[in-house]
Amino acid sequence: MKKNFYQSIPKDLKWREDDIIIQSQFTKENDKVCHLLGFNNYIVYMKDLQQEPKKYIKLDFDIKFEILRENVVKKSDDDDSLGQIKGISIIKDLGNETIIQKKYFGGERLIKQWREFLSNRINQWQFHQMFRVYKKIGKGNFASVYLAQKIEDSKKMAIKAFSKQAAYAEENGKEAILNELKIMRQLNHSHIMQMYEVYETQNSLYVALELLEGGSLYDLIKEKTLLSTTQIQQIMVGVLQGLNHMHQKNIMHRDLKLENILFKQQRKMDSVVIADFGLATKVDEPVYLYYRCGTPGYVAPEVINIKDVKGHYSEVCDIFSLGLVFYLLLSGKQAFPGKSYGTVVKQNREATIDFKIKQLQQAPSQAMDLMRKMLEKDPNKRISASDCLKHPFLAEINNQMADDSANDSIDEGDEFGQVATRMNQLNEETIKFDAFRRNAIVNSPGSPGIIDTKQLKQQKIIDSLNQLQMNSPLLNGKIETFDSIPNIGTPKNKKCQNTFQQSPMIKPSQFKQTLPQQQQNQGNPLQKYSQQKN
Known part of the structure; x- marks a missing residue:
């Protein structure tokens, strides 16, 4: 049975009255042109702007996206360079490892605009090819925090990785995670820890966080x-x-x-x-x-x-x-x-x-x-x-x-x-x-x-x-060994402790050498951790 990607626009969806946040023309895989209209929590699909749209998709937790890039010839096993951006794939997760997707192609600037729009609302599919992961800087029961660098812009981040199976096994586990991600996507202030993006694979969630090096x-x-x-x-x-x-x-x-x-x-x-x-x-x-x-x-x-x-x-x-x-x-x-x-x-x-x-x-x-x-x-x-x-x-x-x-x-x-x-x-x-x-x-x-x-x-x-509330997977099983990294989504369920998928391949850290000597002597938490664990 064929699964539908888009749904018919219901009569109660007053899309003409809502604010359009982003609107663009794309080319599909069959080289036909289409238009996508991005609203706060849904996308309307149109073949022609002159015709009444019939299809839309709601931006909920089951919808992901992935940036499409040109293939590049790797010069070595350590070559992690990325190909030029060429499009975007919107993915519908049907469960049981089944997904369907629609691919849309356009210029790099256009795709980056859509990436910004979507990353504030839904998770990005895949993770490993997007980051250099240097070392583990925190560990919980089945969740870990890594020092990582985004390949595209070399920005340092803290990546919190945890098992979806373990988190969802908790009472209200999935609801709690959805709530926290939704809350953090609404916050943008210099005195609030920033969440950049959320990546997802079949087994894990990866939350890209602001790297805070000053302790608590x-x-x-x-x-x-x-x-x-x-x-x-x-x-x-x-x-x-x-x-x-x-x-x-x-x-x-x-x-x-x-x-x-x-x-x-x-x-x-x-x-x-x-x-x-x-x-x-x-x-x-x-x-x-x-x-x-x-x-x-x-x-x-x-x-x-x-x-x-x-x-x-x-x-x-x-x-x-x-x-x-x-x-x-x-x-x-x-x-x-x-x-x-x-x-x-x-x-x-x-x-x-x-x-x-x-x-x-x-x-x-x-x-x-x-x-x-x-x-x-x-x-x-x-x-x-x-x-x-x-x-x-x-x-x-x-x-x-x-x-x-x-x-x-x-x-x-x-x-x-x-x-x-x-x-x-x-x-x-x-x-x-x-x-x-x-x-x-x-x-x-x-x-x-x-x-x-x-x-x-x-x-x-x-x-x-903490017996005021024992049910939150985001509150139990806190990350230990590194106080400076915020703890998003650390579930605790003894039955699931061995379900966390294998950690990303860790590369030698370039940050260890680039920290100023004075900062090292003052007990920089990253350097301190490296000395203890290496």
Whole structure:
């Protein structure tokens, strides 16, 4: 029985009323001309622009695409050069290793435009011929992260590879992966980890991610790095700018914590990015895929206390989670300092926070004011991300780090003299607070801004239990050995641990030699890993 590639256009598809994103003329394999009209989530096929179209295809997870290239004669076994782009193939996956496809040919510029359009919506078929894979930099139960370089433009990336069979075997496994990829395709901000493309083979998914070489906030705290107030402000502003971008798109993260706050560059706090969108969701989804989720010690009270499976909350749950991170950065103490999972969950549910601990007594008054507003128990009274960025404690740093004029940090009616006075007062308080913290290091291992290592290890154990939500394949079986690479789609299912297809052939790394010596000496995570594993 012949399988149809396109479907008949249904009467309720008002394609003339939708915005056309891309429209092009192609040549088919039989040399006949056709036209493709690309919309947000479907493509309309037309033989002639003067006639009414009859066929379309919906851009869902079963539709892939592949770039077609001219064949090239390989000069050696190591020659991985690519032929010139000549067309694009749209592929329909029917399951059971059965696919059907349609090939369309056109100029290179045209095909690249369609690649950009499609890669923001569907996965690209095949992977191995497109990348040079140099070494494994992270490993989970049956998922791995590789340092790789895209052959076409030599761009370095982190490739997260995992087994479709293993992930889909999890409860809600496929739905969770679809959700995360869909969320990440909607995000485009300098303070959010970028997902470039998603590749797919018969057995595996390969997620091409921004290579983050600066480690995580957890790494910094673990190393007992004392952050200055200015550095804390930079971290807070960067994360809030990323959250503001998400919240404007009606997306909430729901799992902000130290491990999910990463840096593009070492020791550069303004290079901070938000990572790991395994629990992110649209606020207005009819039913959340996971309704009570997150990590105890970082969860907003309205999330941890929700009882109705069909219940809802808003994006300000992320502000509470970031407020808990803020509390830790300023004081060096967890807001919920229980020594067991049950105690932390109980404290988290009650959301009673002690703002009068000695480590916060000399904190800038404006920092304390912002923290209280972020940790407001009532979500209806809690401050928003955009208002956090306008708060006097962060306004000046926000202006310095702003991507565009959307984040105005000072009200237009505010007189310059009042602003200057306020900033001078804040700077004086900051200088005193930093001096207080530096002096405290000599006398106390639990000094402000330096979280106790035992306490951090205890929180790590509590994190690993993560019993608020155990069903997500994107949350379980985290990648270990390399904290700097974000963890997308790491399923955990003991029955499937041996199903991961053989890793891509790993080539000798050229990056190991090209890193500056100074960067190597400063513990570059890639170099550090190479020294440990080679």
